[in-house]
Amino acid sequence: MKKFAKENLKPICSPANLDLCDEDRKKEISDIQALPAAELTAKIEEKQKEMKEAEEEFEAEVKKLQEHYQELTKSKDEKVAAVKSSGLGLMKSVQSHAQKAKQEL
Template sequence: MPSKTLAVAGVAALAFASGANAIALDLTTETFDSQVGAGKGAFVKFFAPWCGHCKALAPAWKQLGEAFADNENVVIGDVDCTKEESLCQKYGVQGYPTLKYFTGATAATGDAYQGGRDFEALQTFASENLGPSCGAENIDLCNEEQTKTIKEKQALTPEALAAEIAELDAEMNKAGADLDELLKSLQAQYEEGKKKKDDTIAAISPKMGLLRSVQRAAASEAPKDEL
């Protein structure tokens, strides 16, 4: 009996784990490109486990994952930025949670979702904006220019295609690194400017205090007009 109970519990645990994975797909550096795209629409939450806003969003996001669990055309995904730092940097994540959606019409790094974060708003957006999009898997949804590009790239060798993807990946990563360097530079300029301001105030304040004391004394000694 105990062994049967444990076996049932084990099956239940596995079923729960499978269901949890179906709710929102955990995306990593290794799996992101194969899951996001491929003719599907994707809605991705970039988060950090310690983030309070992320925790507040979790129930609605879980419900959204459940709503689209059986939809083969839509991916609802999660990226843990504490584990996938380079991936989050690549997609320009600056705060948590960041919600981005990916379709054939969005930028390569996805477009930022700016709508409501309750389940109803998320579901409405996903239903109206995600789904099959232009790609090699759905070439019938492509315009003339996109179709031409796809056919040109299909003629490449696997090595040449991989090289082009790697080159574009490198450009995207460099853009992220350049932004980080700019932010560091701006932070350094701010700190330098703040120090200069503080030093200037510290140098001037004693002199200003003396001048104002003289001004106050002169005002108090000035003869008052008789009524």
């Protein structure tokens, strides 16, 4: 495990490791560091709010899908039950009996 960590887990570009950043990323970090603390906090909160809204939208749509799935399942089950109660089993039994009778001849 140490070998894996040593080979694959390396420092990445960050404020603590600017030497690993390209010029564009260094500028981004510099611009963010220049923000007043209150403004940075507000921007972070806004981004977190966007993420929360995306998650809530996703959950709501998944719930709708689950409800639709349940409706479809219920409809299918009702249709299958109606077909079975309309004599399907008896028809299959008659067909099977007729085939056995032919084989015996």
